Amino acid sequence: MRRKEGEPVGGKDIIRNRALRIVVSAAVLLAAFYLLQRLFMPKYMSSVVEGAMIAEYYGEKKDHDVIFIGDCELYENISPLVLWEEYGINSYIRGSAQQLLWQSYYLAEETFTYETPKVLVFSVLAMKYDEPQKEAYNRMTLDGMRWSASKVASIKASMTKEERFVEYVFPLLRYHSRWSELTKEDFQYFWKRKKVTHNGYYMRVDSLPAKDVPKGRPLGDYEFGEQAWMYLEKLTDLCKKHGVKLVLVKAPSLYPYWYEEWDEQIKDYAKEHGLAYYNLLEAADEIGLDYQKDTYDGGLHLNLSGAEKLASYFGNILAKDCGLSSRRGEEALEQSWRKKRELYNGEALRQMDQQEKGSFTGK
Amino acid sequence: MEKLSAKWINKRKVLLPENNQPGKEQKERKVEWKMKKNKIRRIVWSLYLLGVLVVAGCGGSSTEEVSEKDYESDDQKTKQDQENQSQAGYVFQIGEIEVAVDMDISLIEEKLGEPDSYFEQPSCAAQGTARIFTYSSFEIDTYPDGEKDLVGSIILKDDNVATAEGIDLSMTKEDILAVYGENGKEEGNSLEYEKDGMKLCFILEEDKIVSIEYRSKVF
Numbered sequence: 295m296r297r298k299e300g301e302p303v304g305g306k307d308i309i310r311n312r313a314l315r316i317v318v319s320a321a322v323l324l325a326a327f328y329l330l331q332r333l334f335m336p337k338y339m340s341s342v343v344e345g346a347m348i349a350e351y352y353g354e355k356k357d358h359d360v361i362f363i364g365d366c367e368l369y370e371n372i373s374p375l376v377l378w379e380e381y382g383i384n385s386y387i388r389g390s391a392q393q394l395l396w397q398s399y400y401l402a403e404e405t406f407t408y409e410t411p412k413v414l415v416f417s418v419l420a421m422k423y424d425e426p427q428k429e430a431y432n433r434m435t436l437d438g439m440r441w442s443a444s445k446v447a448s449i450k451a452s453m454t455k456e457e458r459f460v461e462y463v464f465p466l467l468r469y470h471s472r473w474s475e476l477t478k479e480d481f482q483y484f485w486k487r488k489k490v491t492h493n494g495y496y497m498r499v500d501s502l503p504a505k506d507v508p509k510g511r512p513l514g515d516y517e518f519g520e521q522a523w524m525y526l527e528k529l530t531d532l533c534k535k536h537g538v539k540l541v542l543v544k545a546p547s548l549y550p551y552w553y554e555e556w557d558e559q560i561k562d563y564a565k566e567h568g569l570a571y572y573n574l575l576e577a578a579d580e581i582g583l584d585y586q587k588d589t590y591d592g593g594l595h596l597n598l599s600g601a602e603k604l605a606s607y608f609g610n611i612l613a614k615d616c617g618l619s620s621r622r623g624e625e626a627l628e629q630s631w632r633k634k635r636e637l638y639n640g641e642a643l644r645q646m647d648q649q650e651k652g653s654f655t656g657k
Numbered sequence: 658m659e660k661l662s663a664k665w666i667n668k669r670k671v672l673l674p675e676n677n678q679p680g681k682e683q684k685e686r687k688v689e690w691k692m693k694k695n696k697i698r699r700i701v702w703s704l705y706l707l708g709v710l711v712v713a714g715c716g717g718s719s720t721e722e723v724s725e726k727d728y729e730s731d732d733q734k735t736k737q738d739q740e741n742q743s744q745a746g747y748v749f750q751i752g753e754i755e756v757a758v759d760m761d762i763s764l765i766e767e768k769l770g771e772p773d774s775y776f777e778q779p780s781c782a783a784q785g786t787a788r789i790f791t792y793s794s795f796e797i798d799t800y801p802d803g804e805k806d807l808v809g810s811i812i813l814k815d816d817n818v819a820t821a822e823g824i825d826l827s828m829t830k831e832d833i834l835a836v837y838g839e840n841g842k843e844e845g846n847s848l849e850y851e852k853d854g855m856k857l858c859f860i861l862e863e864d865k866i867v868s869i870e871y872r873s874k875v876f
Contacts, residue, residue: 512867512868513845514858
């Protein structure tokens, strides 16, 4: 009840007013903190776009048949648009740069809280890492994740010795030093960011032939690490629990070198656990890959032409071996993919045009 | 004094109604005014604290900054220190040229001459490019460190080259132990020695040396 003019201020009013003022002050403080944090966090829009990939998933309609989960060997090597166009498979790549196995596991766990795909495809190159590697890569995977128990666990599993959990909770504490390096981009994408992928696929149309790709040097120990095995086991169990078919793949990237000894371990694991494993490197000829034309960085990653060839080949595996039926004809999906196709083709043309003009920077 | 008093009253009039009478109600107004002042003070303090919080950590960052731009970091400083004292650890010598891990490859690139083959491995998300220089009997791998490319590892591929202490690929574990001692770390098929932040690693197959590798401690 409002106090009438001239009526004395009561004790309750004073307490209420004080409480209100405290709340308002706290809200102002929090809002200022939030806005500064939003401003200082890297936007990953014009360069290092890999940092913006993980967050893009949340804007999707989560009704996918296949979720790809892993590092650049997935997000640069396979085109979900071709999977849709040729096989009617609705897929998404939850990829990020140097995604470590525990990060893949927690991303899968988080994904299953939104949707239950029929198939989860995992890139096994991540098995080579048994401990946290680099903060820059951690940030690109973890900062984009929405807060959840999975994110907390993923941060804890991923942090290098120099990192602190509180800096993930309040990224402003980590990024404050960017104040002197803020650019137009930081203001332009303050509220809303543009899409940098096509259902998680990072497109590159340029080409750099593979040449002098080094062979693997002898290793003292070819056994994958304990941590890596533990999380692969957890991923297998998680998929089993949710009734999702787990498919292991080694992408047809020529480098980093994929050792025969590593391949054997994955084969044995897949056999032991009744999982499908495809070493697509061995199937390069069958896929029709030409490493003089289908890679943009000398054999490390495929370009658009290579990614479309791989999708065309792998779609057949998903359809036949995993029993995925075509969803072409579902109006909502058709409509959604029509829009995606426009963006995809537009981006391909933009890059080709820039290449012709000699102004293509790769982004 | 009278003038000052009038000024004081005028100032208050802005806050008090025209018909305000001094007395009990004026006290209430004073309380309200005080509370308003407190509120402003709290907001100012909050913003000040926020500023302090933001600025306070400016010098305390110890890990590599994560953004589109490369940042000078303590890591880099450590690597730089390692580079400066690199000659103190295990060093590979090819003719007159000394190659040590963590040294700037540009210092010796020209002297080494044209490699038999060269490979670049740009890292994902623009975190720099690793380079591999392959010569007939050895290979040098570099890793990016800001603007520089530092030597990450040197791999001896055949017995035309040897370590500075005289071990080559034609020898055995016994020879290694005789030269480097028993304090090496054995892991899987490797035997590793560490000196001044540099690693020298021998890969063995049934006690025969199949590879010799100088490694940076960064990895």
